[in-house]
Amino acid sequence: MAMRSQIYEWTNLAPAGTGSTLTRAITDDTVAMTLAQQVSVFTGGVGYNITKPAETTATQFVVIEDIACSPDDTTNQGGDVQIRINTTDYFQNPDVTQMSGVSGTASPYPRGISDGTNNLLKSFDLYPDVYVLPGQVWDVLYTANTALTASTTADCVAAFIKYTLYDGPDALIANKLLELGITVNPANVDWYKRTLIEQQAGGF
Amino acid sequence: MAMRSQIYQYLATADSTSQASIFVGGDGNNITKPAETTATQFVVIEQVASTPSTPITLTSTGMGAYTQVRINTTDYFLNPDNRPNYGVPGTASPYPRSVQFQPSFNLYPDVYVLPGQVWDVLIVVTGRTGTAGRPEAFVKYTLYDGPDALIANKLLELGISVSPANVDWYKRSLISAQSAPPAPAQD
Numbered sequence: 001m002a003m004r005s006q007i008y009e010w011t012n013l014a015p016a017g018t019g020s021t022l023t024r025a026i027t028d029d030t031v032a033m034t035l036a037q038q039v040s041v042f043t044g045g046v047g048y049n050i051t052k053p054a055e056t057t058a059t060q061f062v063v064i065e066d067i068a069c070s071p072d073d074t075t076n077q078g079g080d081v082q083i084r085i086n087t088t089d090y091f092q093n094p095d096v097t098q099m100s101g102v103s104g105t106a107s108p109y110p111r112g113i114s115d116g117t118n119n120l121l122k123s124f125d126l127y128p129d130v131y132v133l134p135g136q137v138w139d140v141l142y143t144a145n146t147a148l149t150a151s152t153t154a155d156c157v158a159a160f161i162k163y164t165l166y167d168g169p170d171a172l173i174a175n176k177l178l179e180l181g182i183t184v185n186p187a188n189v190d191w192y193k194r195t196l197i198e199q200q201a202g203g204f
Numbered sequence: 205m206a207m208r209s210q211i212y213q214y215l216a217t218a219d220s221t222s223q224a225s226i227f228v229g230g231d232g233n234n235i236t237k238p239a240e241t242t243a244t245q246f247v248v249i250e251q252v253a254s255t256p257s258t259p260i261t262l263t264s265t266g267m268g269a270y271t272q273v274r275i276n277t278t279d280y281f282l283n284p285d286n287r288p289n290y291g292v293p294g295t296a297s298p299y300p301r302s303v304q305f306q307p308s309f310n311l312y313p314d315v316y317v318l319p320g321q322v323w324d325v326l327i328v329v330t331g332r333t334g335t336a337g338r339p340e341a342f343v344k345y346t347l348y349d350g351p352d353a354l355i356a357n358k359l360l361e362l363g364i365s366v367s368p369a370n371v372d373w374y375k376r377s378l379i380s381a382q383s384a385p386p387a388p389a390q391d
Binding site: 024066070 | 221256258259260280281282283284285287289290292293295296298302303304305306307308309310311312313328330362363364365
């Protein structure tokens with residue numbers, strides 16, 4: 001299992017009064033957020049979290065392929081999602097100032113959610129993918145476009161990340177592909193393996 | 205029938221919030237024994253899906269589900285901190301698909317179950333269930349049997365994706381190599 005398709009889903013749901021949780025439960029309630037509050041979906045202390053920041057080891061390579069979140073419209077309370085590698089934000093304004101990232105309206109989660117009139121489909125595709133090299137820390141930040149109230153059903157929001165984790169020899173190959181200027185994806189990693197095998201077989 | 209497209213559809217009969225096997229979990233439609241491959245079988249899991257939910261309905265009367273793939277004792281989907289999670293949300297990979305719920309997730313690369321391995325799909329139901337219906341799950345996989353399982357193993361060794369097209373390509377390559385005219389004798 002050296003190349004694995006992985007997902008992470010964040011919601012602002014946690015046991016009442018706690019702020020965040022490491023385990024989902026059906027009794028979780030919405031956690032309040034202020035307008036324009038930006039939180040890490042991994043360790044931000046709001047809703048579903050993990051135990052430590054997301055990072056790659058020396059033998060891992062991560063390719064982030066999709067990010068999405070709740071849209072902000074007359075029906076939904078949504079926001080924006082931003083990718084951060086180490087301390088650098090991926091999405092920025094044309095004048096190189098900071099922005100909050102991709103809006104849930106452009107990349108909605110769930111895909112097809114109703115905005116009251118239409119079912120929203122994605123306008124944004126994360127291509128080229130975002131690479132997280134070995135040893136880097138990465139994060140996805142959610143910014144609330146409206147203030148969210150605790151324990152309010154309509155104030156539940158979510159974010160979604162799809163990424164592929166390359167581990168061990170496949171991470172080395174991913175690095176090699178990067179050096180060669182070739183897109184890192186499962187098909188190209190397999191192609192590189194075949195090339196190596198063919199070269200070895202030709203040597204005998 | 206050496207390569208067969210297969211599906212398994214699961215419909216729970218009771219609300220359960222603990223992680224349970226859709227094959228032998230003791231609830232809903234089950235099978236007689238855990239799913240496993242024999243020495244001459246190779247399984248490629250191509251899709252998992254489950255009942256979707258909007259974030260809003262998770263906190264009201266709605267219901268959602270997550271599906272996790274387990275090979276032997278290893279969970280496939282992990283959080284970035286290496287802890288197993290519930291797996292793919294039905295919201296990201298919905299079953300059934302609808303205008304309101306379209307897939308955000310595609311299981312690529314596929315999950316390979318090698319000969320002799322035990323595999324399972326686990327479901328967790330979330331949301332405040334009770335009157336919201338019954339959670340469902342769906343698995344699409346391809347079963348390679350006999351010679352095609354051997355070819356699937358060979359493709360895996362060669363670093364080629366195991367798919368019906370590539371198995372056929374490998375067979376054609378073998379046939380072409382066998383039917384090639386012998387090299388002329390050298391004096």
